[in-house]
Amino acid sequence: MSSRTVQPGLSFEYVMWIFTRISGLSLILLAAIGISSAFVLGARTQVDLPTLVRWTFFPNPNHVINSEIPDVTLGWANAFWQVMQILIVFFGVTHGFNGLRVVVEDYIGQSIARPFIRGLIFLLWMFSIIVAVYVVLFS
Amino acid sequence: MGLKRRVGFFSGLKYRGGGPMWAWVFHRVTGIAMVLFVGTHVFASFFMQQTGSDLATNINIIYESWIFQIIVIFIVIFHGLNGMRIAILDIWPKFQVFQREALWLQWLIFIPVYGLTVFILIQRAISGS
Numbered sequence: 001m002s003s004r005t006v007q008p009g010l011s012f013e014y015v016m017w018i019f020t021r022i023s024g025l026s027l028i029l030l031a032a033i034g035i036s037s038a039f040v041l042g043a044r045t046q047v048d049l050p051t052l053v054r055w056t057f058f059p060n061p062n063h064v065i066n067s068e069i070p071d072v073t074l075g076w077a078n079a080f081w082q083v084m085q086i087l088i089v090f091f092g093v094t095h096g097f098n099g100l101r102v103v104v105e106d107y108i109g110q111s112i113a114r115p116f117i118r119g120l121i122f123l124l125w126m127f128s129i130i131v132a133v134y135v136v137l138f139s
Numbered sequence: 140m141g142l143k144r145r146v147g148f149f150s151g152l153k154y155r156g157g158g159p160m161w162a163w164v165f166h167r168v169t170g171i172a173m174v175l176f177v178g179t180h181v182f183a184s185f186f187m188q189q190t191g192s193d194l195a196t197n198i199n200i201i202y203e204s205w206i207f208q209i210i211v212i213f214i215v216i217f218h219g220l221n222g223m224r225i226a227i228l229d230i231w232p233k234f235q236v237f238q239r240e241a242l243w244l245q246w247l248i249f250i251p252v253y254g255l256t257v258f259i260l261i262q263r264a265i266s267g268s
Contacts, residue, residue: 021225021226021229021230024219024222024223025223025226027219028219028222028223031219049256049259049260049263050203050208053208053212092177096173096174096177097174099171099174100170100171100174103167103170103171128181131185
């Protein structure tokens with residue numbers, strides 16, 4: 001019977017394993033808050049399904065600029081929704097790119113390309129976070 | 140790390156893991172699909188807004204069409220519910236005994252939620268709004 005050594009304490013993989021669970025549950029919670037707030041703020045009568053989905057996953061006024069919400073800046077463009085957007089983007093992007101990393105590393109194994117792919121995914125992750133925070137705060 | 144596999148794709152499919160195995164496979168496939176679709180949508184939206192590119196606009200038109208949304212919403216709801224099942228079973232490991240029942244419960248929640256969404260999507264597509 002073969003055995004493998006398990007590092008005690010916090011390793012990167014262990015932290016990301018926990019983060020995946022927490023961020024996944026948080027994303028469901030954030031989406032639930034977004035979708036129910038959209039209903040409270042008029043989605044029941046004024047908003048179509050695509051707009052509802054846009055609000056659920058990225059409640060940014062620029063994201064729904066072409067939809068039928070009257071006065072988008074009135075009920076939505078405030079600090080609360082900016083925090084919501086940053087949380088959704090942070091959890092979503094980190095969860096997604098970490099998942100991509102896990103799946104890719106599962107299939108490439110111990111190869112020379114591994115650190116490069118890891119670095120590429122890290123750069124994509126950082127780029128996405130920076131662009132998203134810029135879009136949320138300054139546009 | 141990196142398991143040595145001497146198993147081909149099709150002989151791998153003969154592994155009779157049943158429902159939980161297929162949930163794992165779909166969880167991976169839908170996860171990768173979401174990174175791909177949402178990533179494409181984000182980049183397309185960026186170029187649509189900044190440069191008004193026709194290609195980016197067409198990508199977003201496809202992305203927002205009801206046919207594509209039926210696929211995307213399947214992917215999102217399945218991945219979300221399946222992830223919730225995994226997280227709950229990981230937080231309370233004693234419920235692992237009931238993992239097959241949890242999978243049935245997951246589909247029992249999935250069918251009405253997804254069915255309602257598809258119903259609304261098709262209703263909107265037919266009425267043309």
